[in-house]
Amino acid sequence: MSSTHPEVAALLARSHELGSDPRNTNYAGGNASAKGTDTDPVTGGDVPLMWVKGSGGDLGTLTESGLAVLRLDRLRALVEVYPGVDREDEMVGAFDHCAHGKGGAAPSIDTAMHGLVDAAHIDHLHPDAGIALATAADGEALTEECFGDRVAWVPWRRPGFQLGLDIAAIKEANPQAIGVILGGHGITAWGETSEECRRNSLHIIRTAERFLAERGKPEPFGPVVAGFEPLPEEQRRRRAAELAPVLRGLASTDRPQIGHFDDAPEVLEFLAREEHPRLAALGTSCPDHFLRTKVRPLVLDLRPDAELDEVVARLKELHARYRKDYRAYYERYADADSPAMRGADPAIVLVPGIGMFSFGKDAQTARVAAEFYRNAINVMRGAEAVSTYAPIDEAEKFRIEYWALEEAKLARMPAPKPLATRVALVTGAGSGIGKATAQRLSTEGACVVLADLDLDGARAVADELGGPDNAVAVRVDVTDEEQVAEAFRAAALAFGGVDLVVNNAGLSISKPLLETTVADWDLQHDVMARGSFLASREAARMMIAQGTGGDIVYITSKNSVFAGPNNVAYGATKADQAHQVRLLAAELGEHGIRVNGVNPDGVVRGSGIFAGGWGAQRAKVYGVPEEELGAFYAQRTLLKREVLPEHVAAAVFALVGGDLTHTTGLHVPVDAGVAAAFLR
Known part of the structure; x- marks a missing residue:
């Protein structure tokens, strides 16, 4: 060697x-x-x-x-x-x-x-x-x-x-x-x-x-403009989470994009100063900079404390103007040999008092675009401190942006994976079906938000998936309305929004009717029926704001249609979830949001639910050793096969991977064939 x-x-x-x-x-x-x-x-x-x-x-x-x-x-x-x-x-x-x-x-x-x-x-x-x-x-x-x-x-x-x-x-x-x-x-x-x-x-x-x-002079960007100072951090990040899906939807007009939010001090300081509109309009200069950030950013011209509806309306106006101006820029310099226009949406959006939103074909590209614009801010600060910022002219920028060599470089990029540019939020993602589903979605190109009551478990999975450019972990009790909303805010700040939600969080307590307590009943309905309702509501709110459709998938159970023994609370809440699928499919179709379900049989191996006591309870009901429960379930099926977490994950991908674009309100059985659970 x-x-x-x-x-x-x-x-x-x-x-x-x-x-x-x-x-x-x-x-x-x-x-x-x-x-x-x-x-x-x-x-x-x-x-x-x-x-x-x-x-x-x-x-x-x-x-x-x-x-x-x-x-x-x-x-x-x-x-x-x-x-x-x-x-x-x-x-x-x-x-x-x-x-x-x-x-x-x-x-x-x-x-x-x-x-x-x-x-x-x-x-x-x-x-x-x-x-x-x-x-x-x-x-x-x-x-x-x-x-x-x-x-x-x-x-x-x-x-x-x-x-x-x-x-x-x-x-x-x-x-x-x-x-x-x-x-x-x-x-x-x-x-x-x-x-x-x-x-x-x-x-x-x-x-x-x-x-x-x-x-250099002390204030190269000019004095602070009253009212354009950064909002307090919590208020700033809440507003950013409200704006992120709106902006991501606008930035995805020509092609889907992943978003990134950046409120670094140098960004906020730049946007608070008098000269930022002039300098931003000049665009970046270094070829590496403007190839990542486009010829110039979109800059909001409202105070950060303006009403949300006013801000959204103004952003839509500015976006329409940006697209018109970008097309005019392309047409000014393009000739017969120029590559086709690649898209007229901004890669960088600057919102005074809030921060910077950047967009790209994946999370790394979006994040790096923000880093490059921070570099550009530093460049402008230095140039203005000792002179006047004078980047290369627009015609030269066009020659590089639409350079035949750059086009050839882009053509050499590998084809995107099926879920590239999609953001998935999976509840109960730290183990079992949720973990397997998160892994499969990530493998197929999605950015994944792993929501779990066990934050350490979710973080371990996020690390396995490659870290923050691929996956982030959030602690969520799905019964808590504010925690569910905060999980979606985290998704908006990390990746720009959410396109795909998997309602998987669950638990089970197996008891006969007369031994089932109100607490048993309430806990299972709170986690699964209430939890999936809360997650679906936040998902719908964010997907509608994006305006790009989406998918909601419920991990229900064969028990939603099969009357198993000593299982009234679990079976009832799974039936609740199953009907949520139908109700939401009917309601959200007009927004391009598809809602479907997956009905697994008991998934024993790798399951947090079964390891937490449910396995022992069900084994007792059926009179088999707990370690043989998976084999017992397999033998009662038509195919005589045990259902594993990855089989459920495969069904989720089948529903959201792009081949079933006209399917909504469907429940897919993943039970190796349980005749009593056949859908009618």
């Missing part, structure tokens, strides 16, 4: 250090490279190579497999066949013919910069302080004032082969320089060793930070 090349090991270590600090670069932004020699497996001789972060990778988590490996001599030979800036995109395809060895990541557009600049190690980064100088109206003069002749200025040019040639020429003409500020974009630094390159990158970034802090 081959070991890691020393230059690669140094490159990865440097990348991890630089990429782990958001002051240095944003997520998946920038790239780093190293040059060296290795043995040619064919000739046995030395071959000059370059290792560079591939397209789409993240410096902070970069692995060797995320590097593109190229023959340096072949890459530099491309200069001789370069057809000029008008055809520079053709050079990207040529990078593939410079590849060395098997596999490796796809080379990024910045590969030419790393290959053509004569330095053994190169970093290209997007630090907020560096971009602040890069986007200042007098950025070139400020760069000289800040760094002297140690850092050169490169006028804005779209990333590509010509930019690589430009930087190579500037380095050759300025041997004393350790790097450059790229107008409108970021920084590039170099060194003959990995350590020297790291030091130079950090020197540029920290020097720029000090320069902005020492030379």
Whole structure:
């Protein structure tokens, strides 16, 4: 097995250090490279190579497999066949013919910069302080004032082969320089060793930070506007949870989106200041920023204490205007070769006093869009502190947003999973059927909110599913109206809303009629009948606000139609749930909300209900050992098979996965065939 090349090991270590600090670069932004020699497996001789972060990778988590490996001599030979800036995109395809060895990541557009600049190690980064100088109206003069002749200025040019040639020429003409500020974009630094390159990158970034802090004016965003200050935290987050599903529905006009809410201090401070409307309208500048955040955000122009109905109405007006303006932007710059317009909805919505809502094809994309806009706020603050913020012009933004290379990159993305962009809330998700259902929905692409009385159990499942970009856990007693509402607020803040609710929380107490107490009766009806009613009501409220339809699934039981022995309270409450399915299907159909049920037989293995005493009680009723109860249930079915949690989860997915779009009010038996429970 081959070991890691020393230059690669140094490159990865440097990348991890630089990429782990958001002051240095944003997520998946920038790239780093190293040059060296290795043995040619064919000739046995030395071959000059370059290792560079591939397209789409993240410096902070970069692995060797995320590097593109190229023959340096072949890459530099491309200069001789370069057809000029008008055809520079053709050079990207040529990078593939410079590849060395098997596999490796796809080379990024910045590969030419790393290959053509004569330095053994190169970093290209997007630090907020560096971009602040890069986007200042007098950025070139400020760069000289800040760094002297140690850092050169490169006028804005779209990333590509010509930019690589430009930087190579500037380095050759300025041997004393350790790097450059790229107008409108970021920084590039170099060194003959990995350590020297790291030091130079950090020197540029920290020097720029000090320069902005020492030379900048104290209130670059202007004075606070009375009435636009942040609301108190609890009030702010409640209002955010009310607005999130409305905004998510608007942002999903062209295609479904996942949402994210961010009320970081720098966001709230920016939105409270006088200059935020002007600056937001200018949009972001660094290509990595506006590719994630779109050309500009939608900004609400009302005070945060305005009535909710007024805010919602105004957001709808502003959204319609945003879509009109975006289409006009597309039509101003598109030509016959431009990709089709990808969607006219905003990726960022700014609400003064409340915070920022961001949207994307999945939770990570939505979250990262918010992070990028926070970077943009920091950039605007720095530029305005020492000059005037002057991002690249709109035509250049369009050239990158609708770049054929960017379109090709998007086309290489894997097809979305069936439940991608859907948010599911599952009650009783910490164990048994709920856990299996949450796992299946997550596997199929959904973001999942795991609601359970046992918060530790729900958190363990959330961790298994990959953490907060995939799943979040909330403690919920489903009998408590406020706790149920709070669970849905948590879903709105985490993912923008809810599309799919599984009413699974339950328990059971098996007793004959004469031994069943009022407390037994009330507890089971409170958890299952009342609990599913409360969850369905909150689900309907949120889905209607989104305006995009949805699914509600009840995990009922064969006992909703089968009269089992010594089971009056459980059977009655399951029948209640079963009829809720029919009632809500009839009521909510006009909103595109489908309501269905799943009727399992007793699910013994992995069940919290059975482990909590129900199994022992039912085993006693049937006169079998508790450990044989699952086998006993199987033998009384037509298929002679035991029902497991994953079988119930599969039925839930069948109902919500996209094939049964015209089915509502249905109960699906998952009981291996219990004739007495056949639906009539």
